[in-house]
Amino acid sequence: MKIASSGFSLIELMVGLAILVILLIAGVPALSSWMQNAQIRNEAESIQNALQLARAEAVRRNTVVRFQLVNTIESGCATSTQGTSWVVSLDNATGACDAIPMQDGVAGDQTPRIIQRNAATSAAPNVVVNATLATISFNGFGRQESVSVSGGGVTPSPPEQVNIVITNPTGGACASSTNQNNPMRCLNIVVSPGGNVRMCDPALNLLDTQGCG
Known part of the structure; x- marks a missing residue:
């Protein structure tokens, strides 16, 4: 009695490989889009x-604390809306973003008394x-502070809503309420005059709780 051999034939193996290649090719655009969208999400x-x-x-210390968007965290840093x-610091960090972060209860903290910082990464x-503003x-009380109190001309007086828009042109156009087929889900960070901070998706309907309406 002849026993059939186990395993795959050459033809079956070639067919399987062909199907795998087709699936990989079909999945590459979706994977690339996901990776580009992940960059937006991570930055937001x-x-x-x-x-x-x-x-x-600011609430814990009962004093003014600043958030500043900067072009680098090196010594020559400058605020930039881009x-x-x-x-995050107690003083203006312009030109001193490389200062040693402060330690609570330790004397001799370096100006600008940095609490935390983060560099743009690869x-x-x-x-x-x-x-709309580089410094908030x-x-x-947890509210936005006006220029008349915080000094240095860093925030408007009275405080206004600040919008921070994060996009990825390399990945493609942002999806919108009128075109959901665009590949990028761009995100906004909105800071109200009362200090509320929220992330929203401008492509969603205005009535959606995650929309930017």
Whole structure:
């Protein structure tokens, strides 16, 4: 009695490989789009978390704390509405973003008394940030602080809503309420005059709780 051999024939193996190649080719655009969208999400979450930290520290310390978008965290840093790096500090960090972060209860903290900072990373090289303000200050009540109190001309008086838009032109156009087929889910960070910080999707309906309406 002849026993059939186990395993795959050459033809079956070739067919299987062909199907695998087709599936991989079909999945490449979707994977690429997902990776580009992940850059937007990561940058948006980083900025949102930094703003929430600045607000929480302002309340905890009962003093003005600043969030600043900067072009770098090196010594020559400058505020920029297109900055992808940021600094949370008690003083103006312009030109001193490389200062040693402060330690509570330790004397001799360096000006600008940095609480936390974050540099733009290679993980999100294609992200573009556009903000209506580069510096946002919070007071001990958790509200945006006006220029008349915080000084330095860093925030408007009276405070106004600040919008930070995160896009990825390399990945493609942003989806919108009129065109959901565009590949990028761009995100906005909105800071109200009262200090509320929220992330929203401008492509969603205005009535959606996650929309920017």
